[in-house]
Amino acid sequence: MKTAIVYVLAALAEIAGCFSFWAWLRLGRSPYWVVPGMVSLAVFAWLLTRVDSDAAGRAYAAYGAVYICASLGWLWAVESTRPDRWDLGGAAVCLVGAGIILLGPRSLAA
Structure with a gap:
């Protein structure tokens, strides 16, 4: 549950x-819009370090699906464009992939 919350917060920050x-x-x-944006991107990067994962790349890969879903939420809430069935289907496929990446059994031997 902690990982899901961190991913959602990271997506919003990014x-x-x-x-x-x-x-x-x-x-x-105004170019001053960039200042809080840079702070937000730093918070995003820090949040991803809070994910329980044995490898950064795996944490980032799984996060990608959350980012896609959050982006579609942004599309709808901020840009007033409702995601279509292809957007939602693609997001669902990504979430399944993220689940496989995060929850798949790992071999102890490398």
Whole structure:
């Protein structure tokens, strides 16, 4: 449960940080939008270190699915564009993949 909460918080921090750059460069907002965005991206990176995983790459790979789902939530909530069935189906496939990565049995021998 802790991992799921950390992943959701990390996704929100990453999306907010990236959106600050988008707002500056694509929406014509002030360059000062980047300052909280950089802080948000640093929080995102720190949060990913809180995930219980034996390898960083595995934690990052599984996080990718959460990011995809959170991005679709952002699409709907912030950009007022409802995800379609292909968006939702793709997100479901990603979540299954993340579950396999995180929960799959691991061999003790490398």
